[in-house]
Amino acid sequence: FKADSYLIHCNIIVQNGSDIPVNDAISISVPGHFDEEVNQRSRFAFEGPVAYLDNKFTTIKPKDIEDKDTYSGVVGWVGYTTRYFLTAVMPDTPETSTLKLSFANDVVTNRLVSQMPRLDPDKQNQLSFTLYMGPKSHKILSQYDNLLKKSVNFGFFDILATPLLIAMNFIHDILPNYGVAIILLTIFIKLIFWPLGTKSYKSMNEMKKVQPLMMQIREKYKNDKQRMNQEIMGLYKTYKVNPASGCLPLLVQMPIFFALYRMLYMAIELRHAPFVGWIQDLSGPDRLFHFNFSIPFMDAPYGIPVLTLLMGASFLLQQKMTPTAGDPMQAKMMMLMPIFMTVLFINFPAGLVLYMFVNNIISMGQQYYTQKILA
Known part of the structure; x- marks a missing residue:
């Protein structure tokens, strides 16, 4: 990572120390605090687990996790958003993965589950991803990743609100x-x-x-x-x-x-x-x-x-x-x-x-x- 960046580049190296081949998956969790106060704020601006799934920005309401806690598709990134800030995990190469969600004790956990290739004995695999922890600024996110800036989403009025934001920033x-x-x-x-x-x-x-x-x-x-x-x-x-x-x-x-x-x-x-x-x-x-x-x-x-x-x-x-x-x-x-x-x-x-x-x-x-x- 760098001092002037909100990005952290990570590598996970998995080595098979056994004498048999292994077929497994790697899970990366993004937790977020969600209590009644956050739930009330979420009426005005969504707070909770989010993902860029199958080329579409997706929000997942914590109250819906009990009915559906698993999502599959091509993952651009997965994370947790608040009114002003975003924590997101971005695979270096978008691929078909699974999102597993859980909600307990006022904590929502959004997990990215990526299937690993077959790992033979004494061999190793590497999973590379980037972690973003920072402001939901259209300017900043546009510098990093075009998919990541999709997190600056204004809901139903996004088609009007985004140009207004760009115009306001231009004047500023x-x-x-x-x-x-x-x-x-x-x-x-x-x-x-x-x-x-x-x-x-x-x-x-x-x-x-x-x-x-x-x-x-x-x-x-x-x-x-x-x-x-x-x-x-x-x-x-x-x-x-x-x-x-x-x-x-x-x-x-x-x-x-x-x-x-x-x-x-x-x-x-x-x-x-x-x-x-x-x-x-x-x-x-x-x-x-x-x-x-x-x-x-x-x-x-x-x-x-x-x-x-x-x-x-x-x-x-x-x-x-x-x-x-x-x-x-x-x-x-x-x-x-x-x-x-x-x-x-x-x-x-x-x-x-x-x-x-x-x-x-x-x-x-x-x-x-x-x-x-x-x-």
Whole structure:
């Protein structure tokens, strides 16, 4: 091994000291601690035994080991992953092997079992493999092995999250502050969705124009819900207004949002990465000051979630700029939205809150600009 590397190259030499041929296998174990606390964390980012088996990244939930504890196939590597770190064993030559798993006393053991060639008396065989123990960094793992970097996996949203991670790291290489990188990445994403956003704000402006007519219809047919809905749909058709178009940009951006959440939660690059002032860890929730008492809806550490409150205020301001809904029930729900979003984000990573805050500020600017042009 080398001081500047996370790799350890190993050779196992087996010698037959008997007087008969031997057909046996070599087993290499990768254990990992897995208790109830780890199980709870695993809901957000998988922790447990993993493998690159038959050209596919495979996760094995400890609770499933009782039903199936053996897997066979061409093994690229086998290991144990946590939120930020990976321990993996890589055979020098990928070959068909067996994985044997066990789970007892809060310890999961992932064993790579490789069949040895026939070993005659006084002969010896050698098994070579590489051990990786280090961070799940896309940059670092890419330097070592293309198969090993598959361990940086964001689940269902991996196809979106991985390019976002690469883009964020690219920006960070130029401007070495991950908070700034997130802001610039947000601007880039917003530019991609700019035409769709403009179309949405134009539609909302048209909705604003028909609001007085909608109120008249609701008052006139308040005792006849069916007729009211027919008249409102006729109004939409006459003025060519689509009430759902205002929600379209948000729906389209939802996969990006979830991909960013997974990326910002799991990317070791953001672990203890500072931004400004009180935000010294973009992977954790923002807290100004620390309190010894608990706060409703807030996980420890307890403090003032300044950035989250600013994000909630931006939702409130954005709502003030948006035409009120014609449906009273919908209007009440929209009034509660800023509070709901603030509570929802209160324990989210500061990097994700920063993304939403910047996204809202840009959206308000775009909305103001669009309304000014249409005025």
